[in-house]
Amino acid sequence: MEREPCGRAGCDCPKVRPESGFLPHLFKMTLTFEDFPPGRLGTFGPRQVTREEILAFAAEFDPQPMHLDEEAAKRSMLNGLAGSGWHLCAIMMRMMFDGFIGRTTSLGSPGVNELRWLAPLRPGDELMLDVDVTEARVSKSRPKTGIVTFKGVVRNATGQVLCEMISPIIVSRRASVVTKEAG
């Protein structure tokens, strides 16, 4: 019986999740630019979202009635209490961190190219995150780094897409590759 932890930061699950497209031999490695060729990176989750979390985030950052007040939310376009879109983004960030960014030589992100909120985040939702690399290129201004553009798609347990995001991240290249080029 496989008892190895899967290697994702903060995860104590006993094995590699079958839904992940991530290669098992990469699970304990630090990931660099070279580990992100264009294509499917993996599927991460599930992450359950509680009513308490939704209310706490809304109270602090986005206290609109549809995010805080059950009755007002029922009368709203969202037809019931729904988490803030910014809460969903923050949860997606954490899922990406736990999934791969926590083990990646990430230097930060210059921003988000596109972000779509497509369906409401509901209390009790179990979220899954699909991540693809849409582009990966070496930086011209900082040749020891590359820019990896990720597309993240968050779904609930019924498969409905709640959110899509396309965002570049700056990632260090493997030292051996950079040294070889310089030599």
Next chain:
Amino acid sequence: MEREPCGRAGCDCPKVRPESGFLPHLFKMTLTFEDFPPGRLGTFGPRQVTREEILAFAAEFDPQPMHLDEEAAKRSMLNGLAGSGWHLCAIMMRMMFDGFIGRTTSLGSPGVNELRWLAPLRPGDELMLDVDVTEARVSKSRPKTGIVTFKGVVRNATGQVLCEMISPIIVSRRASVVTKEAG
């Protein structure tokens, strides 16, 4: 001496701030689509951000070393502890809520067209938010509503731009205008 509160939700300041471009007579009204013609909407803030807030948000949503660990952050591209970009977005959302969205017939947002993180959010920063309406049009599919596209720019006390965001929001039209059209 003017002792009226400025009317922004959560604000107990004694008067309309001189930096705001918002018309004072609008301060207590519910705002509809008609109140958002293209052009400058206003300047909102200041909002101070503490080290404790930065660490708490990072621990929950974005525990990368540059957001959590002073020493690691000094060695990073950000040259010191910096808040998560998603924290800055959440704070911008709250500043927009306090500034005008809390009094607006907002139905939600389909997403973000563009988001740029341009400089680090530092502990102790005092943020100001400039908001412009870049486009305002009546919805074809839901003619009782309009789509107002906002550009938000967050600056610190030195005037450095930390973040720019362009995002559409769906806003109800004033009932009298819609009734007149239908009549």
